[in-house]
């Protein structure tokens with residue numbers, strides 16, 4: 001099977017892991033954690049970083065550290081991985097689900113502005129959702145596929161309603177806006193994932209980065225049992241959500257290869273975008289040709305009207321040894337979030353089953369990529 005995205009461990013991973021073993025620093029203390037954090041702080045441009053156990057824990061602690069809490073509402077797109085919403089739940093808040101735009105596939109800024117205008121009211125400097133009585137505490141755009149979004153525009157909207165701006169950049173390590181790193185546009189925090197299928201992996205891991213040192217410090221404090229010194233003193237209910245030196249060792253070796261990984265991803269994305277251009281019924285991923293996207297996943301989507309076509313293409317690929325699965329099922333269709341407050345979802349509902357995330361490992365060989373395109377050609381030539 002040609003997989004969608006698997007780790008590329010061709011750099012210093014084994015060497016750094018051996019250093020961990022030799023030095024016995026395998027747990028949460030150790031030099032690789034701070035070196036990894038320094039690399040993240042630099043690449044994101046945010047200036048401050050705390051490496052954590054997962055992208056989910058990074059989002060959870062980013063919300064908690066910025067003051068989002070019990071019964072608050074957090075605006076999030078329905079078209080995302082379920083972890084975005086789980087993190088909101090872990091922070092004891094609730095998702096307010098929004099549709100995406102057809103061009104960006106992420107949170108529709110104009111739709112957010114419209115619903116905030118029509119359904120909320122400011123009281124004592126806070127924004128309240130009139131019907132539910134809940135405080136609206138934060139906006140959480142998702143940098144889907146590794147695309148960037150107009151963070152400055154979301155910042156303006158957030159400021160108008162006194163909302164925190166937490167970016168789910170889980171799959172967008174290396175993302176930029178007009179060649180400036182995404183961490184420099186005024187978000188309260190951005191959160192990365194280093195899960196096995198992400199562009200940079202630690203095996204498992206995550207990080208919060210911010211221009212605001214206090215948020216990062218508070219997240220790091222909560223992640224390490226809220227311990228206040230060397231003794232067993234703890235000043236609040238904390239968590240154990242730290243990264244280990246072993247994981248950070250892998251992460252650092254991966255970060256050293258980030259420029260290579262990003263250019264490999266970009267090349268693959270362009271190949272699929274060019275492929276999609278050959279067919280009227282296929283569309284390319286948003287920003288498929290942009291240097292601003294980090295192209296975590298790439299592929300194309302089906303624009304035609306035959307409801308069975310997407311499913312048949314998946315089966316066609318699976319039969320040919322290509323592991324093409326369905327893409328994220330949106331949050332409002334998931335059992336834990338089916339009852340959430342939400343907007344109408346015309347775009348998300350129409351789009352999600354049409355998306356094909358094609359094989360895009362950074363070390364995907366030209367031979368395998370050629371084979372994937374041949375299999376795809378065999379199918380789409382028959383549909384036109």
Ligand SMILES: *Cc1c(COP(=O)(O)O)cnc(C)c1O
Nearest residue numbers: 054055056081083170171193195
């Ligand atoms: C991967 C991912 C996450 C979750 O990260 P984990 O490290 O698996 O917890 C959250 N949001 C998005 C958009 C992701 O792609």
